Amino acid sequence: MKSHSSTLLAEVRSFRQNHPDVRYVDLIALDIPGHFYGKRYPVEMLEKVAAGGPLKLPQNAVLLGVQGGLFKIGDYCFNDGDPDANRRLVPGTLKPVSWESQPLGQMLITSDGTQAPIEFEPREVLAKVLERLHHKGIHPVVAFELELYLFDKQLDNGLPQFARDPLSDDADDQPNLHIERLSRFSEVLDDMAQTAKDQGIDITVITAELGPGQFEINFGHLDDGLRAADWAALFCRSTRGVALKHGYRASFMAKPYLQFPGSGMHVHVSLYDGAGNNILAAHQQQPLRHAVAGCLELLPHCMPIFSPNHNAFRRLGGTVNAATRASWGFEDRDACVRIPESDPRNLRIEHRLASADANPYLVLAAILVGLEHGLDAKREPIAPLNDDRNSGTDFPLEMLEAVRAMQHQAVLRDKLGAEFVDVYCENKRQDHLAFQQEINTREYRWFL
Template identity: 95%
Template sequence: MKSQSSTLLAEVRSFRQNHPDVRYVDLIALDIPGHFYGKRYPVEMLEKVAAGSPLKLPQNAVLLGAQGGLFKIGDYCFNDGDPDANRRLVPGTLKPVNWESQPLGQMLITSDGTQAPIEFEPREVLAKVLERLQHQGIHPVVAFELEFYLFDKQLENGLPQFARDPLSGDADDQPNLHIERLSRFSDVLDDMAQTAKDQGIDITVITAEIGPGQFEINFGHCDDGLRAADWAALFCRSTRGVALKQGYRASFMAKPYLQFPGSGMHVHVSLYDAAGNNLLAAHQQQPLRHAVAGCLELLPHCMPIFSPNHNAFRRLGGTVNAATRASWGFEDRDACVRIPESDPRNLRIEHRLASADANPYLVLAAILVGLEHGLETKREPIAPLNEDRNSGTDFPVEMLDAVRAMQQQPVLRDKLGAEFVDVYCENKRQDHLAFQQEIHAHEYRWFL
């Protein structure tokens, strides 16, 4: 603890020296729906926290719904006195924020690694899974890919408008993969990329996607699963901020346009032993097949994680590479679990089902649990799509069905934690019911 305090203190002091104009630092963490919550600290108080002073926030902040409200979940929120819970600073995450009007810093905080971690905090859920795998001699290497849309900054009657081409001033309403779109939107994309790098995020490839104003950013492969998920979470925050600064609106919403492709979160995962050998490639790739089988078995029960809201379910079975059943295949983007072509050293799965607005900590935790389950049970997977285009198993396509499938799944309750599963499922159920409380204009038009 003393060593960590000295490291954190050196990090804060170095930040203050390099950024003397920064007076405040946002201390932030991701809640269950994938939104950041936290507090804005004077930078001099941050030094005290780094030196060992307590850092406490309400425990139930993790339980906020998609719109920020609290739901009654067991004894939480309304029968527990809304207690504080200890958090800690995440080393290496104190960075400047360049999209605000005033100089600012930000730093991740978490409850994992504290004396009493919050069992349902997303980062803690992932931390437990990674710790268990490490004890088994399994070391994941992870890379996220995130798709998002750029819109015009101004909404029209609450609806998104196509982003304007900076050169012509016309709406970017032609869906295509043309690389010229990267050039036309280079100012905002370059700013997003540089800002991400300033946050310590290893971004690599930028792609113009098929949807109008849609782009994809790839991250480097990382041998620290928590850091990889941190990068995905922080990128969403910085990208939205940069877009507003540049006169746009950026969103990771799963399906903003019914007629155009949705935005996904693709996760590449490979598994290594302590000597650096790829575990999936051993014995003629038999462990790969077992891992795929485990992923596909648990996938239908993880749908509230992969599709965390009503809109995310709209993305499934839509246009372009959006799976309708739990499936796998070699070099097949129609599959939920794709095996990219690679040499044995880099053999990996690409999990393609999650929506871009899913919680990256929970998505990675669910994928790793699927891989772990498969390696333990050693079952053969169903036929890949390369052999049978009709191969696949059904998964729930509505939230309440998905919640029921998740809540009673024994493997998930054991490996993600029964308390987390119960809290998460009730949060999703209540969010969905709250969403249904508003009568849509279509209902009046159809039934009045």
């Protein structure tokens, strides 16, 4: 513990020396819906925390709904006295914030690794899954890919407008995959990439996607699943800030336009043993088939994680490369679980179902539990799409059905934690019901 505190204290002091104009640091963590919450600390107080001083925030901040409200979930929120819970600083995440008008820093905090972790904190859920896999001699290597849309900064009666082409000042309203779009929006894209790198995030490939103003960002592969999910979460935060600075809105909303493709979170995962051998490639790739079978078996029960809101379900099925059934295939982007072409050393799955606004910690945890379950059960998967284009099993396509499918699934309750599953499902159920408590203009037009 003393060595750990010394490392953190050295990190804070180095930061202060390199950024003497920074007076405050945002200490942030991701809640269940995937939003950051936290506190803004004077940098001198951060030194005390790094030296081993207490860091407490309300436990129930993790339970906030999409709009920030608290729901009654069991005894939480209204019958528990709203207790504080200990958090700790995440080493290596103290970085400058360049998109704000005043000098600022930020640093991740978490309850995992404390004496009493919060069972339903997303980062803690993933940490427990990774710890169990490590005890089994399984070491994941992970890479995220995130799709996003750029919109004009100004909304039109609350509706998004196409991003303005900075060269012509016209709306970028033509869906395409042209490389020229990267050039036209290079100023904001370059700033997004550089800002991410300043946060310690390894940005690799940037692609102009099919939708108007849509892009995909790839991250480097990591043998630390927690850090990989940290990267995805922090990238969303910095990218929104950079976009506003350039006169745009960056959104990871799953389906902002009905007529154009939605935005997904694609996760590449390979599994290695302690000697560095790719587990999935062993025995003529039989473990790969078992892992795929496990993913597909649990996928219908993980839909509240992969599609965490009403809008995310709109993304499924209607347009390019978005499945409506649990399926797999080699080099097939219509599949939920794609096996990219690779050599045995780099054999991996690409899980393509999650929406871009899903919680990266929970998405990765659910994928890893599926892989683990498949390796344990050793079942054969259904036929790949390469052999049968109709292959696949149904999964829920609306939230309340999805919550029912998740809440009582025995493997998920065991591997993700029964307390987490109950809390998460009730949070999603309450968010969905709250979303329904508004009569929109279409309802009046149809039924008045």
